[in-house]
Amino acid sequence: xxxxxxxxxxxxxxxxxxxxxxxxxxxxxxxxxxxxxxxxxxxxxxxxxxxxxxxxxxxxxxxxxxxxxxxxxxxxxxxxxxxxxxxxxxxxxxxxxxxxxxxxxxxxxxxxxxxxxxxxxxxxxxxxxxxxxxxxxxxxxxxxxxxxxxxxxxxxxxxxxxxxxxxxxxxxxxxxxxxxxxxxxxxxxxxxxxxxxxxxxxxxxxxxxxxxxxxxxxxxxxxxxxxxxxxxxxxxxxxxxxxxxxxxxxxxxxxxxxxxxxxxxxxxxxxxxxxxxxxxxxxxxxxxxxxxxxxxxxxxxxxxxxxxxxxxxxxxxxxxxxxxxxxxxxxxxxxxxxxxxxxxxxxxxxxxxxxxxxxxxx
Amino acid sequence: xxxxxxxxxxxxxxxxxxxxxxxxxxxxxxxxxxxxxxxxxxxxxxxxxxxxxxxxxxxxxxxxxxxxxxxxxxxxxxxxxxxxxxxxxxxxxxxxxxxxxxxxxxxxxxxxxxxxxxxxxxxxxxxxxxxxxxxxxxxxxxxxxxxxxxxxxxxxxxxxxxxxxxxxxxxxxxxxxxxxxxxxxxxxxxxxxxxxxxxxxxxxxxxxxxxxxxxxxxxxxxxxxxxxxxxxxxxxxxxxxxxxxxxxxxxxxxxxxxxxxxxxxxxxxxxxxxxxxxxxxxxxxxxxxxxxxxxxxxxxxxxxxxxxxxxxxxxxxxxxxxxxxxxxxxxxxxxxxxxxx
Numbered sequence: 001x002x003x004x005x006x007x008x009x010x011x012x013x014x015x016x017x018x019x020x021x022x023x024x025x026x027x028x029x030x031x032x033x034x035x036x037x038x039x040x041x042x043x044x045x046x047x048x049x050x051x052x053x054x055x056x057x058x059x060x061x062x063x064x065x066x067x068x069x070x071x072x073x074x075x076x077x078x079x080x081x082x083x084x085x086x087x088x089x090x091x092x093x094x095x096x097x098x099x100x101x102x103x104x105x106x107x108x109x110x111x112x113x114x115x116x117x118x119x120x121x122x123x124x125x126x127x128x129x130x131x132x133x134x135x136x137x138x139x140x141x142x143x144x145x146x147x148x149x150x151x152x153x154x155x156x157x158x159x160x161x162x163x164x165x166x167x168x169x170x171x172x173x174x175x176x177x178x179x180x181x182x183x184x185x186x187x188x189x190x191x192x193x194x195x196x197x198x199x200x201x202x203x204x205x206x207x208x209x210x211x212x213x214x215x216x217x218x219x220x221x222x223x224x225x226x227x228x229x230x231x232x233x234x235x236x237x238x239x240x241x242x243x244x245x246x247x248x249x250x251x252x253x254x255x256x257x258x259x260x261x262x263x264x265x266x267x268x269x270x271x272x273x274x275x276x277x278x279x280x281x282x283x284x285x286x287x288x289x290x291x292x293x294x295x296x297x298x299x300x301x302x303x304x305x306x307x308x309x310x311x312x313x314x315x316x317x318x319x320x321x322x323x324x325x326x327x328x329x330x331x332x333x334x335x336x337x338x339x340x341x342x343x344x345x346x347x348x349x350x351x352x353x354x355x356x357x358x359x360x361x362x
Numbered sequence: 363x364x365x366x367x368x369x370x371x372x373x374x375x376x377x378x379x380x381x382x383x384x385x386x387x388x389x390x391x392x393x394x395x396x397x398x399x400x401x402x403x404x405x406x407x408x409x410x411x412x413x414x415x416x417x418x419x420x421x422x423x424x425x426x427x428x429x430x431x432x433x434x435x436x437x438x439x440x441x442x443x444x445x446x447x448x449x450x451x452x453x454x455x456x457x458x459x460x461x462x463x464x465x466x467x468x469x470x471x472x473x474x475x476x477x478x479x480x481x482x483x484x485x486x487x488x489x490x491x492x493x494x495x496x497x498x499x500x501x502x503x504x505x506x507x508x509x510x511x512x513x514x515x516x517x518x519x520x521x522x523x524x525x526x527x528x529x530x531x532x533x534x535x536x537x538x539x540x541x542x543x544x545x546x547x548x549x550x551x552x553x554x555x556x557x558x559x560x561x562x563x564x565x566x567x568x569x570x571x572x573x574x575x576x577x578x579x580x581x582x583x584x585x586x587x588x589x590x591x592x593x594x595x596x597x598x599x600x601x602x603x604x605x606x607x608x609x610x611x612x613x614x615x616x617x618x619x620x621x622x623x624x625x626x627x628x629x630x631x632x633x634x635x636x637x638x639x640x641x642x643x644x645x646x647x648x649x650x651x652x653x654x655x656x657x658x659x660x661x662x663x664x665x666x667x668x669x670x671x672x673x674x675x676x677x678x679x680x681x682x683x684x685x686x687x688x689x690x691x692x693x694x695x696x697x698x699x700x701x702x703x
Contacts, residue, residue, distance in 0.1 A: 067481070121665040122619050124426070124481060125609075129658035132606055136655025247651075255489050268482040300496040300598075307490020314482045315472065 009324040010274060013265040017280040021287065028291040035291075038169030045172070046160065046241060048286035049179035050075075050234050054253065055260045055278040056186050057109075057230030060223040062261055063190075063199045065206065065270030066116060066123035068224060071231040072253035073134035074108045078235030079245045080138055083147035090153040097156075101236035102229045108134060109228015113221035131254065139247045149243030159240040175237050182230065187275040199223060203270025259306050260285050263313040285309070372616035372668070376631040383635060387642040394645075401522050403641045405592070408526045409434060409585040410604050411633045414611040415530075415537045416578045418629045421612050422541070423574055424554040424621025425473060425480035429487030430582040431604035432495070433465050437586030439495035442504035442596035451511055455587055462583025463576055465491055470575035474568040480575075488605070496598045505595035515591025526588040533581075538626040546570070554621030603654070610657050611636050614664040636660070 029035045054071050061068045078101045085100065086092055092100075108130070115126045149157055162174040190196035202209040202216050210216050239245055264281025266273025285306065292302050387394045404411070413430050420427050437458040444454035465487065472483045519525040541547040549570050552560045561567050590596045615632030617624030636657070643653045 115662060115666065119666045120669045121662060125613065125619060125665050126662055128606055128609065129662040132603075132654045132658030136651040136658070139649065139651035140655075255485075258485065259489070262482065268479055300500050301493070303489050303493025303496055305493065307486045307488075307493055310486035310489065311472065311483065314478055314486070315476065318476060318478050 009328055010265055010272065010277065012324060014274070014277050014280060017264065017277070017284060021280065021284050024284065024287055024291075028287075028295075032291065032294055035294075038171060040290075040294075041170050042173060044287050044290045045176045047290050048282050049173075049175045050237050050241070051253070051256055051260055051286055052179045052279050052282040053182050053234040053237065054231050054257045055264070055282050056182050056275050057227030058257050058261045059264075059266050059273060059275050059278045060186070060190070060199055061123070061227045062266050062268060063203045063270055063273060064220050064223050065203045066220065066223070067127065067258065067268075068109075068112060068123065068227045069127040069254050069258070070108070070112060070130040070134055071227065071234075071257055072250050072255075073131050073138070074105050074228055074231035075235045075238055075250040075253055076245075076248070077108070077134050077138045078104045078232040079239040079242075079249050080142055080147055080247070082236055083152065083239045083245045084142075086153055086156060087147060087151040092153075094155055098233070098236055101232045101239075103232065105232015105235060106225050106229035109225040109231070110221070112228065113224030116224060117217040117221040135247075135251070142247050144247065146247075147239070147243075147245040152239075152243060156240055157243060175241065178233070178237065182233070183275055183279045190275055195219070195222075200271055203267075203272075205271075256285055256289075256306065257282075259310045262317075263309050265313075265317070267317060268314060281313075373625070373628050373631055376615070376628065376635055380631060380635045380638065383638045383642060387638060387645060390642065390645040398522060399641075401518075401524070401527065403637050404527045404530070405524055407607070407637055407640060408524075408530055408592075409589045409601065410607045411611065411637070412526070412530050412533060412585045412588070413578075413582050413604070414608045414629065414633060415533050415626075416574070416581045417608050417612050418615065418617055418624060418626065419537065419541060419547075419550055420480075420574050420578055421609075421617050421619065422554045422621060422624045423550050423571065424557065425571065425574070426484065426609070426619075427469065427480065427575065427578050428484040428605050428609075429465065429469060429491055430578060430608060431601045432488045432491035433462055433579050433582040434586035434589060434601040434604065435599065436465070436491045436495045436498075437462055437583035438590040438596045438600045439498045439598055441587055441590050442507075443498040445507060446504050451508055458587055459580060459583050462579045462581075462586075465583070466576035466579030467572075469579065470572040473575060474571035492598075492602070495600070499596070499598040501598075503595050503597045507590070507594065511591055512594050515588060516594070524592075526592070529588075534626070534630065541626055546573075550574070551622060554623070556622075606654065606661065607636070607657055610661040610664065614660055619665060 025035075034040075054075065058068055058071060081104055082097055082101045086097060112123075112126055112130055115121050116123045119126075159174060163171045164174055164177040165172040186196075190199065198209070198214050198219055201212065201214055202219060206216060235250070238250055242249075260281035261273070261278045262268055262281070263284060264273065264277035264279065266278055288305060289302055292305075384394070391399075393399065413434070417427060417430065440458045440461055441451070441454045444457055445451050449457075469480070469483055469487055472478045473480045514525050517524065519528055541550065549560070549565050552563070552565055553567050553570055557567060586601065589601055593600075611632050612624075612629060613619060614636065615624065615629035617629065639656070639660075640653060643656065648656075
């Protein structure tokens with residue numbers, strides 16, 4: 001099997017996701033009239049863009065063996081907060097508004113990060129708490145008022161219709177461009193920059209990462225800050241897309257994002273997965289969601305399917321991907337040491353278990 | 363245990379906080395401790411506290427079940443759906459309990475037998491089971507249950523005490539006995555402390571975990587039925603977000619999120635504390651979202667405070683040790699970085 005030397009197990013996962021996405025699109029093509037149109041692409045892609053941006057931040061957090069459930073509330077809060085500032089003062093420069101959203105989101109992420117990294121409170125506890133706290137802050141702050149499209153500056157209202165590129169019937173909207181830019185940027189950072197590689201190291205083996213001199217706490221905190229900042233950016237995109245922002249904006253988005261990340265092959269145990277995979281996960285979930293809405297009757301199936309997909313993803317991760325990885329690492333082992341009868345037959349169970357554990361993160 | 367040590371336990375802290383909260387509430391409402399109000403305090407959150415009892419065992423076991431609120435919603439929705447479509451309400455209730463057991467079997471299978479993290483599995487359950495409830499009821503609100511069904515949830519069963527509150531106290535005793543005075547309870551602690559060691563010691567780890575998840579979902583389904591009884595109408599989003607309160611109650615009760623540590627007394631005190639805080643916030647007419655935020659703060663503090671206390675203790679111990687040995691002064695001890703799992 002020479003093949004295993006050129007392809008990594010994660011790439012098998014990403015390829016099979018592409019196949020599943022293609023199958024889903026073909027399925028909906030037979031169910032919905034006029035499915036293959038520019039309108040469908042625009043609708044699906046703008047919806048995917050928001051999930052994808054938040055999923056990029058979530059990927060970094062999950063890579064370090066943590067989870068960020070507060071992103072839905074952060075998106076809602078920043079969307080409302082920035083929307084209200086723009087309503088009060090229509091002259092705020094566009095770029096300033098974007099940085100404002102990223103900054104507010106980053107601050108909220110910083111609170112999560114400090115509590116997790118320095119307070120040693122498990123991420124699930126912290127972010128389950130801040131999920132409620134940030135939403136409560138939004139409700140209190142908003143005084144039950146709604147941000148209205150009519151009061152927003154024109155550049156923001158027109159922003160969703162801006163096309164970066166038009167190929168025939170297909171339009172690439174500005175929001176989609178932002179999402180693609182973010183995905184590419186962080187894919188490169190995670191694959192090549194020291195910061196990215198260290199996140200993988202922390203997730204693979206936290207103790208070993210500390211022993212190797214990696215500033216774990218600071219990096220875990222940074223991952224949460226980036227997750228919050230990306231949620232802030234998504235909050236801006238949310239505001240631009242919908243215009244009307246209520247206090248329940250983006251409620252439950254965190255579940256879609258976690259689903260996208262996990263379906264995209266980011267291991268919930270940390271240490272493996274890519275931003276590109278998370279993007280594919282977001283595309284799959286966004287396509288299913290938007291297509292089900294168009295089928296109308298079956299809109300209510302969305303959540304049940306989402307849950308099923310997460311379960312299938314983590315189960316296949318544990319069963320199939322582990323087997324694949326063993327195949328990969330088995331090959332390298334065999335190349336190095338010729339197999340002896342003892343090593344194949346007489347290995348004690350305990351050692352075998354240990355082997356599997358080690359190779360899982362290899 | 364010496365007296366001074368007892369005073370420093372988490373339970374003692376909870377008891378003090380409880381007294382403070384009750385005193386504050388008494389200032390807001392002088393008839394706070396009347397029997398009727400006491401029953402009210404319990405009745406308004408009874409479904410959550412019933413589920414918190416079994417959640418205690420699960421977290422001590424080193425796992426978590428985030429899907430309970432969705433199982434509650436699914437069970438309530440199923441009762442409503444079946445009743446609406448002409449099934450007898452007794453059969454509908456039975457079906458809801460059976461579906462609860464099936465949900466528990468699904469969770470337990472993936473966690474205990476396949477070895478997936480319970481956080482991920484039950485997060486999928488949280489979304490998926492809620493999705494099933496949405497498929498059943500869509501956007502409808504279903505009511506008009508038989509009178510006896512509503513009475514069971516809204517009227518007193520013995521005196522002014524409703525059936526659900528009575529059941530809670532029975533379950534509290536049952537779970538206390540199981541956790542602290544039975545072999546099964548010891549297994550729960552041992553597995554929570556060290557799963558591998560428990561397995562090598564001959565504990566049937568998988569079976570214990572499976573049992574816990576099935577019982578958890580069964581009790582959640584039962585709590586869902588009580589929720590339908592108490593409110594009289596059911597929507598697909600019934601009990602949404604309850605997992606926050608439930609996990610908060612358990613962790614505030616001094617149960618370690620990493621497993622292996624916790625007492626039923628602590629959780630009992632924590633239940634009283636959270637219920638009294640909620641009631642006090644109602645008296646002070648705070649909105650639902652502010653109340654939820656306060657619960658969120660409590661959740662974080664319940665883990666953060668012991669951590670900080672431990673840090674402070676270590677700091678003082680090291681300082682004392684360093685001052686006794688002159689050569690040790692200025693030596694910084696390397697602490698292994700702990701990251702939340």
